[in-house]
Amino acid sequence: MKRILVVGPIAEREIEATARWYEAREPGLGEGFIVELLRALDDIEERPESFPVLAGAYRRKLLDRFPYAVINKVAPRRVYVRAVAHGRRRPGYWNK
Numbered sequence: 088m089k090r091i092l093v094v095g096p097i098a099e100r101e102i103e104a105t106a107r108w109y110e111a112r113e114p115g116l117g118e119g120f121i122v123e124l125l126r127a128l129d130d131i132e133e134r135p136e137s138f139p140v141l142a143g144a145y146r147r148k149l150l151d152r153f154p155y156a157v158i159n160k161v162a163p164r165r166v167y168v169r170a171v172a173h174g175r176r177r178p179g180y181w182n183k
Contacts, residue, residue: 088164089132089133090132090135090161090162090163090164090165090166091164091165091166092128092131092132092165092166092168093165093166093167093168094128094168095167095168095169095170097169097170098157098158098168098169098170098171101170101171101172102121102124102171105117105120105153105155105171105173106118106120106121109153119152120153120155123150123151123152123153124150124155124157124171127148127150127157128157128168130148131148131157131159131166131168132166135159135161135166136161138159141158144160144161145158145159145160145169146158146159146160146161147159149174154173154174154175155171155172155173155174156171156172156174157170157171158170158171158172
């Protein structure tokens with residue numbers, strides 16, 4: 088059974104802010120971030136339990152080109168995306 092992917096409000100704000108930040112640095116880079124993120128979300132939706140467990144029930148899918156991770160929690164019918172976190176800023180903030 089395929090689970091429904093739910094992107095939480097914290098993650099939505101992080102995605103928007105990060106895409107704007109990259110786009111301001113270089114035109115097209117924000118779009119590149121979104122494209123890679125969408126691929127990562129597809130991977131998570133297709134095989135949610137294949138990514139490493141972090142704290143508790145949270146899992147992490149690293150992006151390839153950008154220093155970000157998609158932090159998610161797998162439930163029986165859904166996968167909740169809690170955060171799209173920078174790899175070196177405020178570690179573990181999403182788990183509070």
